Amino acid sequence: MLRRKPKEKERSKVPIPDELRAAIQEAFYIIKASKRDPDVQVNYGDAIQVLPWLIGGRVGSKKRPFEFTYHIGGERSNCWHLGLHSLDIEDIADGRMTELTLYCCRTPDCGHKTSDPEFLCNCDYENDPYFGHIEVADTVEALSRCGITGISETSTKAQIILALGPPKESGCDSYGDAFDHVPPWIKYERNHCQFHFQFDGSGRLRKLTIMEADWKPGI
Numbered sequence: 001m002l003r004r005k006p007k008e009k010e011r012s013k014v015p016i017p018d019e020l021r022a023a024i025q026e027a028f029y030i031i032k033a034s035k036r037d038p039d040v041q042v043n044y045g046d047a048i049q050v051l052p053w054l055i056g057g058r059v060g061s062k063k064r065p066f067e068f069t070y071h072i073g074g075e076r077s078n079c080w081h082l083g084l085h086s087l088d089i090e091d092i093a094d095g096r097m098t099e100l101t102l103y104c105c106r107t108p109d110c111g112h113k114t115s116d117p118e119f120l121c122n123c124d125y126e127n128d129p130y131f132g133h134i135e136v137a138d139t140v141e142a143l144s145r146c147g148i149t150g151i152s153e154t155s156t157k158a159q160i161i162l163a164l165g166p167p168k169e170s171g172c173d174s175y176g177d178a179f180d181h182v183p184p185w186i187k188y189e190r191n192h193c194q195f196h197f198q199f200d201g202s203g204r205l206r207k208l209t210i211m212e213a214d215w216k217p218g219i
């Protein structure tokens with residue numbers, strides 16, 4: 001499974017390309033029109049479209065309410081992610097603002113740039129077979145990489161609780177057919193990861209999932 005491994009970005013001042021300025025001018029007209037015309041909406045993620053270069057809307061923070069994806073040269077694969085204040089948009093459209101301070105991916109051929117250092121590009125994810133849903137045969141290896149020993153694929157629920165102590169959470173999955181057997185699970189948080197052990201009816205380990213500590217179902 002892909003695992004988040006953010007790499008350090010280079011913060012630099014980047015000249016605003018002409019095609020981006022032209023697209024932001026169009027966006028500026030759309031935003032201005034939205035103030036007079038209730039039919040022109042800008043308050044959702046892809047409300048403002050200047051195709052094929054710019055897609056965005058007013059969905060961001062108070063400081064930078066407008067968020068845009070800029071496709072370089074109109075290509076889908078190469079893009080920047082920009083958070084802008086309405087005054088920035090006006091200044092770029094007018095030509096007063098000629099450069100943006102952006103966090104630039106250092107991977108050659110990627111070209112991703114963003115105004116938000118928290119925004120990740122594809123290069124910030126790595127495939128990790130010992131992360132996410134773990135093959136039962138990989139249980140020992142996956143856990144030991146996270147600093148947890150003493151548990152194997154043959155461990156029972158009781159043995160795991162004995163080894164790791166009381167779980168942070170436990171329960172039964174409620175989805176699926178109500179008449180199905182409902183497998184019990186226990187969850188732990190250790191070393192910046194969460195560990196979700198699921199068992200069969202006799203308490204034997206059936207499934208192990210390892211996720212980042214801040215991961216929540218449905219994200």
Ligand SMILES: [Zn+2]
Nearest residue numbers: 105110121123
């Ligand atoms: Zn990248």
